[in-house]
Amino acid sequence: MLKTIKNKLALTLLPILILSNGPAVADHVSQNPADKAVPQKSIAQSFTLDQAIDHALINNPDLQIATERISQAEAQLGVALSAFYPQVTAKLGYDHSNNPAQVFSMIVVQRDFNSNSIANINNPGYRQNFRPEIIGKLSLFRGGQDYQNSKSAELGISAAEFERSSVRNALIEAVTASYYAYLAAQEAHKVAQDSISAIAGELKQTKLRYEAGTVLKSDVLSLEVKSAEAQEAQIRAANGIELAKTGIAILLGLSAEQAFTVAPASSMLPEPKLTASFNDLLELAMTQRPEVKAAANQVEISQSRVKSEQGAYLPKADAYVSYGQNSQSPGFSSSKDNVTAGVSVEMDLFSGLETKNRVSAAERKAAEARETERKTKLAIEREVKIAFLKLEEALARMRVSEASVAAADEALRLVNEQRRAETVTITRYIEAEVARNKAHSNTIAAHYDALSAEAALKKAVGDWK
DSSP states (O other), X not given: OHHHHHHHHXXXXXXXXXXXXXXXXXXXXXXXXXXXTSOOOOOOEEEOHHHHHHHHHHHOHXXXXXXXXXXXXXXXXXXXXXXXXXXXXXXXXXXXEOOHHHHHHHHHHTTOOOHHHHHTSSSOOOEEEEEEEXXXXXXXXXXXXXXXXXXXXXXXXXXXXXXXXXXXXXXXXXXXXXXXXXXXXXXXXXXXXXXXHHHHHHHHHHHHHHHHTSSOHHXXXXXXXXXXXXXXXXXXXXXXXXXXXXXXXXXXXXXXXXXXXXXXXOSSOOOOOOOSOHXXXXXXXXXXXXXXXXXXXXXXXXXXXXXXXXXXXXXXXXXXXXXXXXXXXXXXXXXXXXXXXXXXXXXXXXXXXXHHHHHHHHHHHHHHHHHHHHHHHHHHHHHHHHHHHHHHHHHHHHHXXXXXXXXHXXXXXXXXXXXXXXXXXXXXXXXXXXXXXXXXXXXXXXXXXXXXXXXXXXXXXXXXX
């Protein structure tokens, strides 16, 4: 990211620097009018593996979504904790009636009761009442539901954080695998191009020999078949490079318009290795994989929700206070204000079995969470086993490919000598040369595959959480 900012600043300041350099720069520009017609292209950013990982951690949309879910969970905790604070409400009421009972009540609360009020009690006429009011309410007890809901919300934050760790762990592994897949595709493309070049040269010489009558037509046709096969392999390899680059762009959160390149790996690639037994790695995975912690967290959340639903069987108690005034006209007068305070207790005696069914649903949800936790552990065990075996296989293939290079070099040397002695066909020589190039390329590709397998094992045990 720092490199990108520097590049943008450099491009922004370039016109200013040109103007500040005076006539010398102007003369130089005037001597190159063709340069003005060339549109300036944006510099494509080049990513090493470490730079690609850093960029993905900042810009990948999946990781940003996981971060937003943490904020959502924190907001849900705030909602749950609001139940422990007083609730204050402002109200303004207006009534207009000739109902004797209501009018009499208005007269009393407005403190206008006198002897005439009794005389006209049956025919009071119309009267209006304005009531501004502030009401405060505090929940004293709700069967433990508020506490359990706040506990679930706290656990929800942890669950969102574990989810983000899981996304981070998978993202780093995906970027690493895509990076090495791109480099391996480049090696395959290089082999295909070398094969095309080698076959093209030999095909040209063979055609000349055929015209001179020293070789058979079948030799020419065999080389043309080999050339077509090499071109097909080159097309597949080029497509593989583009697919790998597209995958990297998606992981980095780059749009289709953003140009970038993948920097080649250093000459000294890290040496992949297997440093622990499967049982040790599995134990480590069960300890630090965020998915395991998230699954256990969901079990706790479901248990808290069961207790919250069970709290509906218990009574609820609320304290309240109301301050307001009643008058026939808008405004406020302290001589007509009134205060009401009290405590209310209520308990559901029969809710149409709603509470029972809600508790039952929460219990089933808790059972589902426990099974999900067990399933998660089994899936992680399988993932660790597969990654362990693939790394073993990749390391073995790397050793075999390294040993095959010497054999391929020696085979090409012998076939070349036989070719000079004209004891082998040109097709055999081409096969030996292609095999030598492929053996060298396979060694590098096998190293990339082993590094990718090592990254997959690190992801399986949760190294990048």
